[in-house]
Amino acid sequence: MTHDAFLHIGDLSVGYGATRVLHGLDLSIAKGEFVALLGASGCGKTTLLRTIAGFVAPSAGRVSVAGRDVTRLPPDRRGMALVFQSYALWPHMSVAKNIGYGLKLKGLPSAEIDRRVAEMEALMGLTGLGARKPAALSGGQRQRVALGRALAVDPQILLLDEPLSNLDTRIRLKVRHEIRALQKRLGITAIHVTHDREEAMAMADRVVIMEAGRIAQAGAPEEVYNRPASAFVAAFMGAENMLALEGRVSGGTVHLAAGPHNKATTLPLRRRTLASGSLEARFRAEAVEFRPADMPSTDAALTLSGHVEAVSYLGGAWRHSVRLGHEAVFADAEHALSPGTAVRLTIPDEKLFLFSTPSAGDAKPLPFTPAGSPERLPVSAAN
Template sequence: MTFLVLDGLQKIYGTHQVVQRFDLSVERGEFISFLGSSGCGKTTTLRMVAGFETPTVGTIRVDGRDVTQLAPNQRKVGMVFQSYALFPNMTVAQNVAFGLKVAGKSPAEIKTRVGEMLELIKLPKLADRYPYQMSGGQQQRVALARAIATKPQILLLDEPLSALDAKIRVSLRDDIRTLQRELGITTIYVTHDQEEALSMSDRIVVMSEGRMEQVGTPFEIYNRPATRFVASFVGHLNLLKATVVAPSEGRITVNGQAIRTAAALNGVPVGAPLTLALRPEAIRIGASETGNRLDGTISDVAFLGAIVRIRVQVGDNRLSLDTFNNPGSPPPARGEAVHLGFSPEDLHSVSDA
C-alpha cells in the first residue's frame, strides 16, 4: 500500500534547479535510500519531506494527506542528522524525552517510553550520561532513539553514519536496519556510501545533479544499471566501447573482436557505437566454448587481501576482473597474454541519459 507520495517535486534557488522533477511512491514500512554524491539534491529532497524546505513545485502526501505546506512539527516525522544534534546540557534520558515533553506527554508516560527506547538501542545503563561522555556511535544511537520516541509516521536519516569509523558504521547500520524492521516504520535514508545503500535498502534512488537516474532494488541497481552514471557510480564496473554488427542477433565487436549480448539490440543501427557494462566479478581468465571471449594483455595486478584485482588491456579498452586469492596459485604476471571469458548475460547496454 502506497504510504508516502512525492509528486513532481522541484526545488529552485534563484536560477539554480537543485531538485528536478522528482516522482516517488513509497510503501508503508519500506526502507528507501537516496544515493548520490555531494550536491546531487538528495538532502534537499529529504528536507522537503521533513518540512524544513518548501517545494518550488510539487506535492507531498503522507497516508493520503497533503502535507506540502505543513510545518515540520505537524508532519509526524522523526529526523536523525549527521552531526547527532544532541543537547549537550541534557543527559541521555533527557535528550530522548525532549520530543515527548514538547508533545505534552505525562511524566509517567515519558519515563516508560524513555526506558523502552534505551532498551531498544541497547544503552539502558547510560541514561544519566551526557553526550560528551559517550562515543560517536553511542551518541548516534541516542539521536535515533530520540527521533523514534514520539512514534513518527516516517523516519528520515541524513547521512547518520558518515562521521563514524568504518567498523562502527557497519555495526550501526545493521542495528538501524534491524530496528526499522522491528518497528515497521517507513524510512528514507540519505547516503553517498553505495555499500550502505546496497546493504540496507528495499529500494534505492540514485541521484545526480538533481535528477533521479534510476529507482530499483539493490539487485537491479547493481546488476542492471540504467545509465552510464549509475553504472560508474555504483560498484566497480567496466565500460566497454563496442560497435554494433548485427543488432537483431546482439552481435557486436570490441576492438575488432566479435562477442554478443544476450538480448537483441533493437533500434540500434549497424555500425553504431555502443557502451556496455560488465562487472569485474563476471569475468574469468580462460575462454569458454559457449560464452564470450576477448584476448588481451595483463597490465596490472593489485593484491587486495581476499581479492586480487587484475587489469587487462584489450585494445583501447582496459578491463578489471576480480578473483579470489589462492595461496597455492599466484596471479598472472604483467605483460602476460590472456583469454578473458564471460557470459553474454553479463553484458548490459547503458545510455548516457
C-alpha cells in the same frame, strides 16, 4: 511489497535562486517500506530528504502523507522525525534528557516522558547510560541516542540523513543491521540517505538512485544491481569498466563487431533496449574470467585481449589492471599474474551491461563536477 502510496512525492522541483536542484520528481513509498536514496555528492538526495521533512520549500509539486497534503506544513506537523548526520545531540544534556527532548516540547507529563525514555533506552541498548553526557559515549552509542530521540515521538516516517557516516567501518556494519532490524520490528516507514552502495543494498527494500536532481532508477537492490537501467546506474553500482563498441541489432540478437582488442561475437538481446551503432559496454572487475591467451573464444561472451600492467591485493582477490591499447580495465582473480603477461579476458553475457551511446543531441546537461572527480574519470584512471 506493493507500492501503494503512504508517502507520495508528486512532480517535485526545488531550486536555490536560478539553480535547479530537483527536477519534477515522482516517488511513492509504501507504509512500512525502507527506501534508500543513493547517489554521489551533489545529486540532490539530501535536498529531497529535507524537502520531505519540511526544512526546504519546493518551487513546484507536492508532498503528501496518507493522502494528506503536507507540502506547506512546518516540520513539527508532518509526523516525521529526522536523524542528522552529526547526531545533533545537546552536549550539556544527559542521554535521558536528549531522548526526551521532543516529548518535553510536546508538553507531555514528566511521568509519561520518563516512561517513554526508559522504553527507548531499553530498545536502543542504552539502559544504565541515561545519566551520561554525549561526550562520554562512543560514536555508536551517540547514534543510538539520536535514533532513540527520533523514535520517542512516535513518528509516522523516520528520515535518516547519512547517520552512519561518522562511524568507523566495524561499528557502521553493526549499527546498520541494528537499524534495519529495528525498522522491521516497529514497522515504521523509513527513508535513508547514503552515498554508500553496499549500505543501501544491505538496509533497504528499495533503492532510489539519483543523478543530477533526477531519479535514474528505482527498484529492489538485486534489480538495480543486476539490471541497471542506464550506463550511469551500472557504473554507480560497481560496473566501472567501460569500453566503446560497435554493434548491430537484428531480431533477438546483438552482433558486436570485432575491434582492436575484442573479438566479434553475437549475444542474445534479452531485456536490453539497444539500437544499432555505437554501444557502451560496462562490467564489474569480479565478472571477468581470465583465460590463456591461446584458448578458443567462449560463446555468448565478450572476449578481450591485452596484457597485465599492474597488480594489487584487495583481500580475497587480486585486482589486475589490464592494458587494452589506449584503454585499461580492472579484472579480479584468485591468483596474481605478473605484469607483462598476455591474457584473454571473457565477460559472460549475463554479466555484461550494454547501452546505446547517446547522440550529442540526446545527451543531458551534466552537473558540475570538480576537476579530477572520480565520477568522470576514464576507467583506466578510476579505482
